[in-house]
Amino acid sequence: SQTIHQWPATLVQPVGSPLSLECTVEGTSNPNLYWYRQAAGRGLQLLFYSVGIGQISSEVPQNLSASRPQDRQFILSSKKLLLSDSGFYLCAWSINNSPLHFGNGTRLTVT
Amino acid sequence: SQQGEEDPQALSIQEGENATMNCSYKTSINNLQWYRQNSGRGLVHLILIRSNEREKHSGRLRVTLDTSKKSSSLLITASRAADTASYFCATDPSTSGTYKYIFGTGTRLKVLA
Numbered sequence: 001s002q003t004i005h006q007w008p009a010t011l012v013q014p015v016g017s018p019l020s021l022e023c024t025v026e027g028t029s030n031p032n033l034y035w036y037r038q039a040a041g042r043g044l045q046l047l048f049y050s051v052g053i054g055q056i057s058s059e060v061p062q063n064l065s066a067s068r069p070q071d072r073q074f075i076l077s078s079k080k081l082l083l084s085d086s087g088f089y090l091c092a093w094s095i096n097n098s099p100l101h102f103g104n105g106t107r108l109t110v111t
Numbered sequence: 112s113q114q115g116e117e118d119p120q121a122l123s124i125q126e127g128e129n130a131t132m133n134c135s136y137k138t139s140i141n142n143l144q145w146y147r148q149n150s151g152r153g154l155v156h157l158i159l160i161r162s163n164e165r166e167k168h169s170g171r172l173r174v175t176l177d178t179s180k181k182s183s184s185l186l187i188t189a190s191r192a193a194d195t196a197s198y199f200c201a202t203d204p205s206t207s208g209t210y211k212y213i214f215g216t217g218t219r220l221k222v223l224a
Contacts, residue, residue: 006153032210034212036214041219042216042217043199043214043215043216043217044154044199045214046211046212049210049211057211059211090153090154092154094210094212096210097142097203097210099144099159100144100156100212102153102154102155104152104153105152105153
């Protein structure tokens with residue numbers, strides 16, 4: 001069966017520090033991969049999605065970037081965090097137009 | 112930008128009552144999906160309805176889709192305390208050319224025992 005792993009679960013980082021969140025999927029090949037951000041009590045904002053290795057689409061201009069070095073690995077990064085980067089980050093995968101399968105999320109607090 | 116808007120933003124009902132949530136969207140879609148999110152967790156897929164379908168059932172869930180009004184509703188019958196969660200609609204815009212899901216703002220449902 002397919003599983004998705006996302007870590008860390010929580011993270012507290014100072015302003016200006018770098019960020020690396022990792023997401024891996026097991027049990028499927030060539031998934032579409034997604035990074036969403038959710039502000040407290042709000043809906044999900046699509047940040048990046050990828051339909052294949054090295055293929056990244058950015059939805060929102062920001063100081064975040066994403067990379068897909070392997071078929072089932074999706075990484076969200078920042079060189080210098082801002083206070084406004086705080087939020088709940090969710091990774092998800094799908095195959096073609098099947099429903100999304102989400103990880104458990106990373107709660108990021110930038111102080 | 113948000114494709115969907117759910118209403119109400121929050122809903123509080125007694126156990127055993129029905130809960131209805133609505134979702135409106137802006138562009139033509141391939142399908143519309145409903146997800147549930149327990150506090151502090153990832154989202155879980157509940158049901159998918161395609162653009163050529165008008166109604167779909169899954170257990171205590173009933174989803175309707177009106178593409179002429181660009182709206183959908185989720186009905187949870189005989190609610191239980193365990194149904195307490197946030198519910199989101201998500202659309203796959205038909206013009207996107209990709210499987211890019213856009214989520215609404217969510218409805219926070221509280222079921223009182």
